[in-house]
Amino acid sequence: MKFVIKHEIRGRLHVHLIQKRMTFEEADTLQYYLSTNKYITSVKVYQRTCDVAVTYVGGRAEIIKAFQRFAYSKVDVPDVFIQNSGRELNQEYWDKLVNKVVLRCGSKLFLPYPVRAVAATIKSVRYIWEGIKCLAHGKIEVPVLDGTAIGVSIFRGDFDTAGSVMFLLGIGEILEEWTHKKSVGDLARSMSLNIGKVWLVSDGQEVLVPAENIQAGDKVVVHMGNVIPFDGIVSSGEAMVNQASLTGESLPVRKAEQASVYAGTVVEEGGLTIQVKQVNGSSKFEKIVTMIEESEKLKSSLESKAEHLADRLVPYTLGGTALTYLFTRNVTKALSVLMVDFSCALKLAMPISVLSAIREASVYDITVKGGKYLEAMAEADTIVFDKTGTLTKAQPxxxxxxxxxxxxxxxxxxxxxxxxxxxxxxxxxxxxxxxxxxxxxxxxxxxxxxxxxxxxxxxxxxxxxxxxxxxxxxxxxxxxxxxxxxxxxxxxxxxxxxxxxxxxxxxxxxxxxxxDPLREEAAAVVNSLKCAGISKVVMMTGDSERTASAIAKRVGVDEYYSEVLPEDKASFIEKEKKAGRKVVMIGDGINDSPALSAADVGIAISDGAELAREIADVTVGADNLYEIVTLKAISNGLMKRIHKNYRTIVGFNSGLIVLGVAGVLAPTTSAMLHNTSTLLISLKSMENVLS
Missing domain, CATH: 3.40.1110.10 (Calcium-transporting ATPase, cytoplasmic domain N)
Known part of the structure; x- marks a missing residue:
């Protein structure tokens, strides 16, 4: 490949590729190729400008050789990497955002006022119609408020105010949709199947082969506790299959000969031989995206409260507008109240905060399956550790x-x-x-x-x-x-x-x-969790009293239990919950699954049993237990951000209403400040909690 070095400092290169344009697929191919180089620590491919920025360790000559050897046709990139990279999605929404701002500025600069007035009137129809439909369903919610504010401005001939309100609402819609889709995509990618090898039936024997070698029509064996890797038909065997990840069913479903099974579901009991029907790697990803978008798991209780509060405040805003006009007989002052509401910011900032926190967690190799688990983690006061593969190293x-x-x-x-x-x-x-x-x-x-x-x-x-x-x-x-x-x-x-x-x-x-050596960081992690607000740390293991006692003393847990069965762990957690405690369970084995299900937050280790990972609410990487401390910090930070957003939104908008009623602020200014504050709070909510 031909390229030129545009800028260089020690450990970092900024390279421009000599080609006219770069497709999304080419950008992803180059990203994959460079990210697999052992000397490169980070890669950023700028598809539009054909530029690449890399940071590296080791010899500069190795990086130059890597670029020289590169050819798009020679790199074998997994299909799922390209299909689900998110690069095209980000470009699409960035273009929408830029186009909207450019059109707004261009119309203000170059279009005469009458043309802008007609354009604003045409655009207002959508918002007014949404408000009318909401009223027709017997609801007084945010669309009613938006439609009323825009409609009154149009009726009064204040087309600039109406245009400003619609512009800021449009920007908010793009940002909310972009953040939601990106967060869902990041979450789904981290939840997608990562099955390296499967048991193939060959000449009557089970042979362990790479999953990519499997073709439609092959027969694979799935043992108890394992994820079903492909869609298919059961050719022999009988099992209870957990389909919660796809259907939401809480109880496992019996599967026998000729039954259909789906990729991503888990064999809880028994075993199956499956004739593979579909080996498309993206099918599981698409199903997970659908599951996340439809699942109420994505909602934290604070997020749901914000939405309900936003809708409940709309009638009060309309009532305040009417009372202001009744007492002052001043349309301008009344409009100042109407132009300001609490609901836009509440409905926009809260979901963005939660989704951004889930996305941030994924950066640290932490998969969180819903916002309510971050909230529960922030409120948790008890953590229960399994010993083997959790407090001890994952590779005895x-x-x-x-x-x-x-x-x-x-x-x-x-x-x-x-x-x-x-x-x-x-x-x-x-x-x-x-x-x-x-x-x-x-x-x-x-x-x-x-x-x-x-x-x-x-x-x-x-x-x-x-x-x-x-x-x-x-x-x-x-x-x-x-x-x-x-x-x-x-x-x-x-x-x-x-x-x-x-x-x-x-x-x-x-x-x-x-x-089964103890993890070096185990004692420090337990101490850090106590400093972060956990008041009770418990270790439970099936090992002997002798082994459990020695490990518990070295780690510094508050309580430990030895020679326990899976049902004992679950019973302990239920007892703690009945005592009013918020409980987190951390484990890695099939035997931990009942406890993971019973806990307020079940955390599985990434290289543990697939059943445990499927049942768990959160999955953390196996390399370092400090990810649990990071999760706690992100959860605590999210709750602080949400409460801060509440105070900011209520305080700032209340101030705007008071200034509007007092005649200090005109309706146009109130609308601009209100919508600008909503946008700024939302943008702030998109930032990482730990930054």
Whole structure:
């Protein structure tokens, strides 16, 4: 590619590409190509001017070579990246905004007053008609106020005031629609499926393959706790499927042979083999956008109150206008009241504040599924942490495999990995990763596996029953025994590690020792949350009392509970809520799902079980628990902004009304100041809370 360097400082290049024009697709292709370069930390592609600004670390020569090697035809960009980039949307609304301002200024400068008067009269018809329709439905709401203000101005021949009011209302409509669509798009993109590999049925075997290799007509297996990756028809199996993300249904739906299933839904119980019907990556995105736009989850209670308050204030504004005229007999003073209302700013600024906060959270790799969860997070006083994969690192590691049957540790690890690879849990990942590092490949040696939540896995290997899981599951539920003469070896197992027990035909075969190190930031995060307003931090885990006690002491939680079952976590949260506390639950596993559902705010770790992510109200990245502190800060900041907006809107507009009634401000000036303040408050609400 040919280019010239327009400007350069250390660590930053501003490059101009030698081409006549750049399409949206080309801009997205270049954005994707540069953002995948390990030396480049940020990229901004200016499609209209064919310019690119990059910041980088490392050698400048590497960046120059990257530009020289680039060709649009050589870059393989995922379809979903281009389809859902949002670049075209932003350009469309920016053009609308610029065109509206240019037309307004141009008409004021070059059109004679009579022409402007006719244009204002024609434009006013829409607003007046909206007000009449609102009255026809028995409602006195904002369209009535807008229509009345514009209609009275037109009737009095004050066409400049009418034009100014309509111009500012139009600007507000564009900004509101733009912010809403952009925020919804950002949110939907972060909620879209990110499934790397799926289980393909090939020659009677389940083979793990990249999702992009799947074609329509292929059969894929979806195990319990996993997201269904494609639209399709069930060819075998039976399962309960959670479809809440698409349909809003709170209860899972039974799916059996010949039933239709949809991408993005989650298998809660059982397992399915699905014949793929559609592999279009954008279908899930489009469904999520529709879901968000139609869902009341997007509304916080303060946002809804603002809308209701705005509508309730309209009759009072109209009444104030009538009383002012009745007592003063002065149309100008009466119009000064009519030109000012609280509802425009309330209805515009509040949703923009909420959507902007959701968008800001996504910058920090935090997905929030609705404004009401930000409000609940701000009000929260209790946080419950799961331990494994949450307070501890998301990637526990196998440190030893202790044999109890004479087989080699590698052979036993191979068997365990064969069972565990089907289910999403941090302990299971540790076993699978350990086998992979040792190149312990295997053919599927077992029959259909059954996952027992918070306990373990049960299956058959060579017609022999095999189980792997917790002590409670293997020894108490399944009544397995320790081989004769191996009791002392069992007693000497290292106590500092978590243990997975593998038994075949009721006899212990191996114990897998797993190190689950505490996250470095865990204690600091707990302390930061307390400083941010959380009064009670709780840890709940299925681990032993010994392990739980040690972790709780190091982290600094207020309470901890060991050897708990999924229903115990949910029951604790319900009890806290009944005591009047606002509860946040943070977890990553299938066993955390009941508690995530029960909490006021359920937060899932991004690389945890897909069921947990689907059920949760918020998803945070797995890299750093400080994102929870960031979420709390954004939520607290949003509530402060909303309350500040209330005070500003009520105070400023009340002042305008008083000055108008006193005759200090003319109706035109009142309208201009009112609409300008609404616009400024809305623009301020679009800013990041943490800036």
């Amino acid at each position: 590691t196998v440190v030893d495999v202790v044999s109890f049957n004479g087989k080699t540790p590698d052979e036993l690890l191979r068997i365990a990995a064969c069972l565990e690879e089907h289910f999403p849990h941090s302990m299971a990942k540790a076993v699978v990763d350990a086998a992979r590092k040792k190149n312990l490949v295997h053919e599927e040696m077992h029959s259909k596996v059954q996952y027992i939540v918070a306990h373990g896995i049960s299956t058959t290997i060579n017609d022999k029953k095999a189980v792997i899981g917790s002590y409670h599951f293997v020894f108490e539920d399944e009544k397995c025994i320790i081989p004769a003469g191996m009791e002392q070896r069992f007693e000497e197992l290292p106590s500092e590690y978590s243990h997975l027990y593998l038994a075949i035909e009721g006899v212990l075969e191996a114990v897998i020792c797993i190190e």
